Each structure stands twice: as C-alpha cells, then as structure tokens.
Amino acid sequence: MATCAYLSTEETTNASRVCRLLLGPCTDEFRDVLRNKVPPSTLTHTLQQSIRTGNSPRLLPNQRDLVLPNCGQYTGNYDDMDISLLYTILRNICSLPPPSRGWGKNPDPSDRFVSANIERIHLARNQCGHSSSSLLSNSEFSSIWKTLRLAIKNLDNAFITDYAKDVDFLLYETMDPIWDLHYQEELRKQFENDRKTREMLVELERTVEDNTMRISKTEDKVQEISVQHKDKLKEWKVECSMYQETHSFPSMMEKVKTKHFVTFVGVSGSGKSATAHYIALKLAEEGYQVVPIKHIKQIEEYSDSKNPQVFVIDDVVGLLGLEKAKLYFLTECQQFIENPCMDKSITLMTCRENVFNEALMNPYESFFTKEENVIKLHDTENALDENDKKLLFKKYG
Structure with a gap:
C-alpha cells in the first residue's frame, strides 16, 4: 500500500502541469521558431558550414544522431528533437542576437527580444528538470507559469504562432482524464x-x-430582468441618495463613458460599490438600462442589441480572495465585455484591492486589470482632498 508521502497533492499537480507545458507548447514553439530560421531541408548544410568554420555547437552523441544524415536516427524532421537540442541549435546556428545579459543568464525583465524569451523557457526547463523534488508550491508555480506564458506570447507575436491559448488551456485542463x-x-x-x-x-x-x-427570446429576457432587478434598483436609489460627488467624480464619469468596461478597485468600505451603483443610476437618466448581475456569464444571457445597457457586478473575481473559477469565467466573457452587441453598452465591475493585487500575480492574465480601464479609489488623483472631506462632514455630520 502506498504511503502518504506519495499521495497526489496540489503541489505535485503544479509540477506535472509545468512539465506538460514545457514538453508541449514550449517545445512546439521552439520547433516553429527553428523552422522559420532554418528550414528542415537546409539544416544539414547549415550545420556542415558551422563545422567547417569551427563554430559547430557541442552536441551529445544521441543529439548528433538526430541532426546528421550519416547517422541511423536522422529523419530531417524537427518533431523528433527535444527542447534541449532545439535550444542548442537556435542559440548556435540561427544568428540570433544574444540576450542583453548574454546566453545562459536570467534575462533582464525589460528584454523582450526573441533570444531573451528562448532563454527564459530554457532556464525554466533547467529549473524543473534538475529539481530534486516532484513538488511545486503555489507561489513557485505562479511565478514559473507567468514567466513561460509571457515568453510564449512574445514568441507568438514575433513568429505569428498561437501557442498562448494552449498555455491557458493547460492551466485548467484535467490532470486525470x-x-x-x-x-x-x-x-x-x-x-x-x-x-x-x-x-x-x-x-x-x-x-x-x-x-x-x-414566448420570444427577447420578451423573455426583458421580463426576467424586470422581475429580478426591480427591487435591487430601488435599494440602490435609497443608498445613493446620500452619495457625495467628490472632486474626481467628473473624470471617473468621463472614463466610464469612453470605455466598454471599468473596474473600480479599493479596500473594503472605500466606496467601490457605491460609486459603481451611483454612476449606473446616472447613466439610467441618460437612457441606459441598468442590469445588476451576480454572475459574469449573465452578460451573454441579458445582452440586448437594440438598447444601451450598463451591467454592474460586485466583487467580480472573489470577495475574500481570488477565486480561479470566477477569473476563468470572466476571461470566457471577454469578447462580450470588450465588444458588446450594443456598442454603447458598458460593464462596471468592483474588486477589492487585495483580490486585484492577487489577480495581477496570477499566471492567467486577465483583461480586467488593464490600467486604462481601472479606477483605483486610493490613487492620488482619486483620493479625498480637503474640500471633499469638508463636504462629506457637512453631509453626514
């Protein structure tokens, strides 16, 4: 009977997931980069040239068998090469400028060139391959995954490939089908x-x-929205009767009107929900239909192509901490939020500051953290000034 030391845990799953990423999308990305730089039909000639000039890469015997035509295992197919051999060839015979800090070293974070991204993947492979443990903590996993996804995304952009979506798929793919x-x-x-x-x-x-x-689909949606949300909007109107516009409110309102979505970020009690609700009611005065929702997937369900709407959802990716399922569904709805079926429609989301910061560190990058679409209530431009404090004291005192 197996001992508890070998039971599957979240840490063992993290390690297995990273291995699948390195052996799958990362290796395939290397193969496509090499095909772009050196077509398979010219690899032998290119290697022979490097040998004659004394610049031949150091290859292990099993690696030479795969790249030299006089060896039994040679097929002329890059699909037979592993990530280590691919890295050696890319580094030595593809005329790639080295990373700013040189090959074999951790690249500068600002270095986004092809060689730097190849080096990031290579170093991650070495870190996991030489590890004496089959475990990866959540923080280690998050750091490695985020680094690999960014490297893949940069290489996708450089060579018109599309492996980033496979990285995202593997993040939530089952490990035991x-x-x-x-x-x-x-x-x-x-x-x-x-x-x-x-x-x-x-x-x-x-x-x-x-x-x-x-019953037509449109009539059903209108009826459902009317029944479920009528009381909620009444509550908002009562709460917002005491709302005090601050000096930064006009600029916040202007941002909302120029974006398809805005995320309000702040600590608990900072006024995120109150501001989102108040702005939604202001837009209602301009002809918008206000739609409070509890789940982000309801945007697809309630969308109206003929009338401008403002969807409002509080704590969009979690209340006390980041909930991966909510973040996943939010990303699934990105198309509907960024490109609503009615061009004037807007989505207002709120997020606690600690949850927002956790989302920034998550390897699964999300559009809702884009700086141009975020209003942080504690930023210098939005924090209460002396006049705001006097008005609030006067109103509530």
Whole structure:
C-alpha cells in the first residue's frame, strides 16, 4: 500500500502541469521558431558550414544522431528533437542576437527580444528538470507559469504562432482524464437506470419547447430582468441618495463613458460599490438600462442589441480572495465585455484591492486589470482632498 508521502497533492499537480507545458507548447514553439530560421531541408548544410568554420555547437552523441544524415536516427524532421537540442541549435546556428545579459543568464525583465524569451523557457526547463523534488508550491508555480506564458506570447507575436491559448488551456485542463471519464460513465448509468428521471427530462424538454414557441427570446429576457432587478434598483436609489460627488467624480464619469468596461478597485468600505451603483443610476437618466448581475456569464444571457445597457457586478473575481473559477469565467466573457452587441453598452465591475493585487500575480492574465480601464479609489488623483472631506462632514455630520 502506498504511503502518504506519495499521495497526489496540489503541489505535485503544479509540477506535472509545468512539465506538460514545457514538453508541449514550449517545445512546439521552439520547433516553429527553428523552422522559420532554418528550414528542415537546409539544416544539414547549415550545420556542415558551422563545422567547417569551427563554430559547430557541442552536441551529445544521441543529439548528433538526430541532426546528421550519416547517422541511423536522422529523419530531417524537427518533431523528433527535444527542447534541449532545439535550444542548442537556435542559440548556435540561427544568428540570433544574444540576450542583453548574454546566453545562459536570467534575462533582464525589460528584454523582450526573441533570444531573451528562448532563454527564459530554457532556464525554466533547467529549473524543473534538475529539481530534486516532484513538488511545486503555489507561489513557485505562479511565478514559473507567468514567466513561460509571457515568453510564449512574445514568441507568438514575433513568429505569428498561437501557442498562448494552449498555455491557458493547460492551466485548467484535467490532470486525470481516466477518472473523469469514470465518473461521467457512472453518472450516465444512474440516469439510464432511473426511469422516472428519464421521463421527467423528456417532459422538461417538451415544456421548454412549448415555452419557446409561445414566448420570444427577447420578451423573455426583458421580463426576467424586470422581475429580478426591480427591487435591487430601488435599494440602490435609497443608498445613493446620500452619495457625495467628490472632486474626481467628473473624470471617473468621463472614463466610464469612453470605455466598454471599468473596474473600480479599493479596500473594503472605500466606496467601490457605491460609486459603481451611483454612476449606473446616472447613466439610467441618460437612457441606459441598468442590469445588476451576480454572475459574469449573465452578460451573454441579458445582452440586448437594440438598447444601451450598463451591467454592474460586485466583487467580480472573489470577495475574500481570488477565486480561479470566477477569473476563468470572466476571461470566457471577454469578447462580450470588450465588444458588446450594443456598442454603447458598458460593464462596471468592483474588486477589492487585495483580490486585484492577487489577480495581477496570477499566471492567467486577465483583461480586467488593464490600467486604462481601472479606477483605483486610493490613487492620488482619486483620493479625498480637503474640500471633499469638508463636504462629506457637512453631509453626514
């Protein structure tokens, strides 16, 4: 029986996930870069030239077997080469300018050239490959993943590839598909063996079809929004009757009107929600339909292509800490938020400062942290000045 020391944990999953990233998208990115620099048909000639000039890269015997035509394993196909051999060839025979700090050294954070990104991936591979442990803490995993994703993204931009999406996929991909299929099959058997459940599902489908024929999709959405949100807007109006506009309010309102989405960031009690609600009600006076939502996916459900809307969601990626599931769904809705079906529509989101900072450190980069779309209530330009404090004291004193 296995001991507890070898049980799967979040740390072992972190290490396995990074290995999949290095052996998958990172290696394939290297292969595509090499194909761009040295087509497979010319590799032998290029290597022979480097040998004649004395600049031949140092290759291990098994590596020479893959690149020299007089060896048994040579296929002339880059798909047979691992990340170590690919790095050696890219570094030595592709005429790439070295990183600003040189090959084999940790690149300067500001260095975004091809060689620097190749070096970042190579160093991450060495760190994981030479580690004596099969564990990666969450902080180590976050740092390595963020570094690798940025390197892949930069190489994507340079060589018109698209491996960043594969990096994002692997971040949440299941690590044990066999057990996933097992649970799915067990659930399917339960439904098949439950005759009453099947009959209920058939009846439910029939009811849905009947309702769809009687009520149009648009009318259904309008009715649902009206029923669910009427009381919520009444509460906002009562709360916002005591709202005091500060000196920075006009600039905040101007930013909201020029962006499709804005994220209000501040500590608990700083007025994030109050400001978002107040601005939403101001926009309602200009003809906007205010739609409070609890889940970001409801934006797709309630979107109206004919009327301008302002969607409002509080604590968009978590209340006490960053919730990865909410961050994932937010990213899934990026297209609807950045390019709403009604061009004038706006999404207002609130986020606690500690959660926002945690999102900035997360390897899964999210659009909602873009500086041009963020209003930080404690920034110098938005913090209360002396006149604001006097007005607040007068109103509440």
